[in-house]
Structures are given as C-alpha cells and as structure tokens.
Amino acid sequence: MPHRVSHDQNFKNLILDYPREALAFFAADEAGDIDASVTITPLRQEQLKERLGERFRELDVPLLVEWPDGHREALLFVLEEETNPQRFSIHRLAHYCLDLAELLATERVVPVVIFLHDSTAIPRQLALGSERHRYLAFDYLACVLAATPAERYLDSDNLVARLNLPNMQWTPEQKVDIYAKAIEGLLTLEPNIEKQIKYLDFIDIYTELNDTERQLYESRYPQESTAMTGLVERLRTESIQQGMEQGMQQGMQQGMQQGMEQGMRQGEQSLLSKMLVRRFGPLDDEIQQRLAQATTGELERWAENLLDAQSLAEVFGDNGA
Template sequence: MDHDQNFKNLILDYPRQALELFAAAEAEALDATVQITPVRQEQLKERLGERFRELDVPLQVQWPDGRREAILFVVEEESEPGRFSLHRLAHYCLDLSELLDCDRVVPVVVFLRRGRRRERLALGGERHTYLSFHYLACVLPELSFEQYRDSPNIVARLNLPNMRHASGQRVEVYAQAVRGLTELEPHPEKQLKYLDFVDIYAGLDEAERARYQEEYREEAEKMSTFAERFRQQGMQQGEAQVLLRQMTRRFGPLPEPVRQRIETADAEQLLEWSERVLTAASAEEVLN
C-alpha cells in the first residue's frame, strides 16, 4: 500500500483542512484570506548523479495583503515511526528554506502508527547549541475518534479509521467517515476517490461489512448505487471518446451536433454506432 501517495492526494485536494488537522498549533493563525499553494518537492541537485531529496507535500501559505511573511509547511506522512529520519527532514527543510528564501518553515510529520521516534535534533559543542530542530507530530492513533466523529473538517472525517477507537466501534467509525465524505464533499469524482481511501484504512472484514449493510442500510444502498452509476458513467464516457476518435480519423473533424449526440448516448447506442464506423460513408450515416 502506497500510503505516501494516498496522503499526498489528500493533502493536495484539501490543503487547508489538512493543515488544520495535522498542524493545528500553527494553523490557528491562518485566516480565510490566506492562499495555500503546493511548491516543488524535488530539490536542485548539487551533482547530476545524485538522487533527489523528496518528501510528501510542501505547502506555501501567503497573505495576499502582505501583512505577514509567507509560511512554508513541509508535510510528510510516515507509516513506520522507526523508519523516520529526523536528519533527512531537517536537511530537506533547510534546502527548501534556501531555495524559496523563506525563514518561516513548519515541519509536520503525520504518523500512521505509534512507535518510538526521534523528536529533536541539536547540534553543538561544549558551550553552545548551534542548530536546534524539531517538528510538529500528528500521531493519528493518538487522536480520539469520539472527538472528531462529527467534525466539519473532511480530512479529519476521512481519517477516522486511523484514529483511536475500540474494536467494537469499527463499523460505526466507517459509517461516520463515509457520512462525512458525502456531507462535506459535493463532487462525485472526489466522493468516489475518497470512498476508496476510507475503505483502505477502515479495512472491514466480511462480517463487519455485513453489519454496516444492515445497520446503515439506507446510506449503504445510496453509496453502492452512486458508485456503480458513476463507474458506468465513466465507462460510457470512455467508449464515447473512443468512438469520437475513430470517426474523426475516418471522416475528419466532426460537426458539434454529432459530437454532442455521441457524448450523451448510452452504452448500447454507442456499441451500435461503433459497429457501423467501418462501413458507413459519412458520420451522419453512422448515427442514422
């Protein structure tokens, strides 16, 4: 499972909500006017043969009126605390600070699991510490499901399965995460995308899925119907695009009314038209 990619998508799709959950101590200062922009992850190489230092998602927060300096949030997801490298994170933050000429940098690490991890780096000699570095840690299993079960923050709701809860609450946790997704995300594409996210981290077994279907029957049927309808719609759109390409190659640029008929046709009609492409003399003959 590529947890890095899962969380990278989550943070890029919902940057403000991600900072509000994962970097709560610093996010309090971010008002509604701030602009949040992802910045490049790969740092310039000192030598071309070297590998890039790349973490998950740097987000630059700017105040349009200029009343405050920009802040750079460096957000990293770490599945196993034992594999976390504090030196690597510090090096990356220094690189970004130099590249973007920004001294206001907030390192944030999201841990999927509990475990021992190094929290602070101090470099110095007998008399002084010359470099002191630490980071904000969001350990998801240490957050309480009960605290976030009705949260208006979609990133929190999607991560309910990763938060602390009793084993007997797994179905309830899943239901609250799915409910949050449907209530807080209006776009069908993202609903389907993050239904997969909830499924992955909830990890319900067959018995628990059966309980969910029984105890939350109306919601379960609604999401199942929606997912199937959306997948069918995606298949129809793909078939329409294939037919459009075939007809354009055979007959040249298509009139807009022809394109519209193809794009709005159902799967059965598209199949019938696709069978005529090779024998018809014109685009109109295919459709008629």
C-alpha cells in the same frame, strides 16, 4: 505478490485536494490564522541539485501559505507522510527544511510529519552541539494518527479529519461506527460527486471492512449504504462510458463496432477491478493481468460471481476458469 498501497500518494492527493483542512488538522498548532483570505500554493517537490549526478530528494507536500493583507509573513509548511515510524529520519527532514529555506530565502518553515502508526522510537528533537553550546536545534509538528482518539473528531466539520477516522485510535467494537462516521462526513462535507467517489476508496482502504462488518454497516446505516450504492452505480456508469469513449476513438481507426466492444470491455474491466479491491483488498499482479486479458464474457461472469463470492477464488471459479 500483493499490490502495494501507496500511502504516500493517498496522502498527497488528500493534502492537495483539501489544503486548508489538512493544515487545520495535521498542523493545528500553526494553523490558527489560516482563514479563507489566505492563498495556499503547492510548491515543486523536487529541489534543484547541486550537481547533475546527484539524486533528487523528494518532499511530500510543501505548501506556501501567504496572507494578502500582509499581517503575517508567508509560512512554508513541509508535510511528510511516514507509514513506518522506524524509517523516519529526523536528520533527513532537517536537511529537507534547510534546503528549502535556502532555496526560497526564508526562515519561516513549519515541518509537519504525519505518522500512520505510533512508536516510542520516533525521535522528536534534533540537537547538534557540545557540552558548551548548542549549535543547531530542530523540532517538528507530529500528527500520530494511531494515537489520536477518534472520539474527538466523530462529528468534526473538517473533512480531512473525518476521512482519517479509520486511521485514528478506536476499539474493535467501534469499527463499523467509525466507518459510518467517515462516510457521513464525506457525503455531507464534500458536495462534489467525483471527489465523493475518489475518497470513498480512501475510507475503504484504511477501514478494511470484512464481509460481516460490511453487512452490519448496511443494516445499521441503511441511508448511508443506499447513498454509497448510488456512488458505486455512478462509478459503474462512468467507467463504462469512459471505456466506450476510448473505444470509439480507437474505432475511428479500427472500425466503430470493434472499438465500442473494446470500450465496453475496458469499462467492465475497470469497474470489476475497483469492486474486487473494495471487497478483498489490493489485487496482486497475477489477478490484474488476468483482468486485463479477459474477454467481455469472462468479465460479466466474474461480476455475477462477485455478488455471492466469499473469496477471490470463488469469483474466478474453483477450476481457475
């Protein structure tokens, strides 16, 4: 069974790493006054339960925005990522917001829903009442990525927008150029190499270039491709170093040589796993278990096969060895 991509976790990381940029992009109607002076605080995701036997209701990312000079009252942004619009419940979202408003003693709540895909069935408003009166009216900000024209953000200085270019609306002919613009945004707007490596994976996951498209990208954008190669090499070095450090710690108890060998194997395993995901997409449980149990020699042989392989089967050999 293929490994499931956790879109929820991907977007939680994105929002928590870049809260200002996230609000400016996903909640533009309310984010006009959010400048460098404001403080943005992520709140606990699990709300207190009324009874111990009840299950927690989890929010995606509640962010409290406060203006130190007091010219605006604090705002609570409730951001929810929804991969499948059919599973979205406006009643559940309203319940979340009411609970938070009561818990934090505020009525200044801005619900924001980030939809990866579009659907005409997405409910946009909730109204409770009768033919005489409306007793509850609930609305939210919707960012439907698949319906957002990518052309508007190709040269945006908002990193969250640039990273989400692959999730926006574009034609198949634009795919490689969309990928290139996302990579360009990552390399120019994010100076931290650790985050560059982290969000290179984000772009790869949502663009899903095949081998032909990746070769086209490398020929059309050689400078960015070279920079990416440097990131991958940095990732390889760090993976091996991290594995060696772990192995050396274990080696204090098991013998230094054995520990270092184990660390090297763990580093090679981590690197090969990342490269396989980038090339062929998420790995199923069987492949992950196979990598975890492989010897250093097997990992090295599979890494060499990966250079020319067109499929996972070719990486691991026709006979499964």
